[in-house]
Amino acid sequence: xxxxxxxxxxxxxxxxxxxxxxxDAGRDVTVWARRPEVAREIRDExxxxxxxxxxxxxxxxxxxxxxxxxxxxAEAVVLAVPSQSLRANLTGWRGLLPAGAILVSLAKGVELGxxxxxxxVIAEITExxxxxxxxxxxxxxAREIAQxxxxxxxxACTDHERAVAIQHASAGPYFRPYTNTDVIGCELGGAxxxxxxxxxxxxxxxxxxxxxxxxxxxxxxxEMARLGVKLGADPLTFAGLAGVGDLVATCTSPLSxxxxxxxRLGRGETLEQAQRATGGQVAEGVMxxxxxxxxxxxxxxxxxxxxxxxxxxxEGADPAKVGAELLGRERKHEWS
Numbered sequence: 001x002x003x004x005x006x007x008x009x010x011x012x013x014x015x016x017x018x019x020x021x022x023x024d025a026g027r028d029v030t031v032w033a034r035r036p037e038v039a040r041e042i043r044d045e046x047x048x049x050x051x052x053x054x055x056x057x058x059x060x061x062x063x064x065x066x067x068x069x070x071x072x073x074a075e076a077v078v079l080a081v082p083s084q085s086l087r088a089n090l091t092g093w094r095g096l097l098p099a100g101a102i103l104v105s106l107a108k109g110v111e112l113g114x115x116x117x118x119x120x121v122i123a124e125i126t127e128x129x130x131x132x133x134x135x136x137x138x139x140x141x142a143r144e145i146a147q148x149x150x151x152x153x154x155x156a157c158t159d160h161e162r163a164v165a166i167q168h169a170s171a172g173p174y175f176r177p178y179t180n181t182d183v184i185g186c187e188l189g190g191a192x193x194x195x196x197x198x199x200x201x202x203x204x205x206x207x208x209x210x211x212x213x214x215x216x217x218x219x220x221x222x223e224m225a226r227l228g229v230k231l232g233a234d235p236l237t238f239a240g241l242a243g244v245g246d247l248v249a250t251c252t253s254p255l256s257x258x259x260x261x262x263x264r265l266g267r268g269e270t271l272e273q274a275q276r277a278t279g280g281q282v283a284e285g286v287m288x289x290x291x292x293x294x295x296x297x298x299x300x301x302x303x304x305x306x307x308x309x310x311x312x313x314x315e316g317a318d319p320a321k322v323g324a325e326l327l328g329r330e331r332k333h334e335w336s
Contacts, residue, residue, distance in 0.1 A: 001162070001164070003169045004028055005030075005074055006022050006169060009070065009089070011031050011038050012051055013051040014106055014142040015081075015106065019078070019104060021145065021172060022078075022169060024148075028060055030061075030144060031062070032070035035073055043062050048311055052204040064288045065098070071098060075098075075102070076102040076166065078104075079105050079106060082109070082195070083107040083111065083191075084285065086122070086288050102132060103128060105118045108137065108284060110188075117183075121182055130158060131162070134156075135156040135157065137187070138246050139241060139249035141253055142255075142256050144255065149174065152176045153241060154247070155178070156181065156182060160179060176313075185234050188224060189237065190246060193220070194225065195285045195306050196216060197256055198262035198289065200251040200262065201259040201263035201266060203266060204266060205262065205265065206319060221243065223301075227295070258283040258284060260278070261278060264277060265313070285309065290310050305326070
């Protein structure tokens with residue numbers, strides 16, 4: 001299955017960076033941008049100054065603000081919009097999707113209300129079987145990839161051949177994609193790591209150091225793996241790129257919106273102040289902590305860090321007090 005014509009729906013940081021990866025791998029790529037001025041800049045000047053300033057985009061990458069034009073003849077469609085707006089956007093695009101095109105999800109989250117993973121939302125809205133949907137996960141900070149710093153990703157699909165097709169379409173000198181059939185584990189890892197990155201940011205904002213970060217990362221990994229295994233994921237997935245790989249990158253890098261957002265909360269800013277400071281954007285983990293918390297509760301899974309982030313972000317809890325409560329929890333065996 002050889003793919004040449006690929007459409008990326010969404011011109012944010014990660015959508016643009018992944019479009020660059022595909023174009024650098026020799027594909028013909030069209031990006032759909034919501035704002036016409038962004039589409040014009042990408043098409044005519046080969047830059048996206050609002051999201052990836054200073055990055056030159058390949059000449060074979062073009063853009064449009066017309067979704068019908070973007071999708072015409074696409075052999076694969078990459079969905080690069082935030083998780084909580086995926087349903088609304090995809091509903092509008094549903095009738096334009098070319099029959100047989102592989103659908104690729106870049107979104108990392110669990111939908112509020114339905115508690116569905118992104119591939120489940122895509123399957124529901126498009127009425128496509130889940131084996132036609134490929135999920136991209138891993139330590140993929142958009143700016144570093146756009147700067148062609150070496151990185152890897154995991155492409156998960158229950159149909160291995162479709163994952164391989166996207167693998168061939170995206171592999172290049174600085175981007176190494178691996179395949180996996182564990183869609184559940186890869187999606188939950190990608191969603192949960194945003195919440196754990198919030199906690200690491202809060203700890204940094206409160207002045208804590210490496211011991212605290214390592215504790216939060218490893219205990220966060222433990223609770224995301226508990227949820228994943230309960231829902232049918234392969235536990236080995238959480239030791240890979242979609243688990244510990246994505247977790248380390250998102251929890252430690254200043255390029256991570258979730259980490260920097262959490263750091264502001266840890267310094268005492270309110271959710272509204274942190275949002276204003278980040279240009280009006282809310283980190284994915286702020287929304288996902290609530291849906292992941294409900295998903296865990298519905299399945300009888302203990303996720304104390306996720307619960308703590310929900311309380312700080314949505315119930316006004318003090319980060320310092322929540323941290324003390326976490327340390328004072330009942331003592332137990334590490335793997336229980």
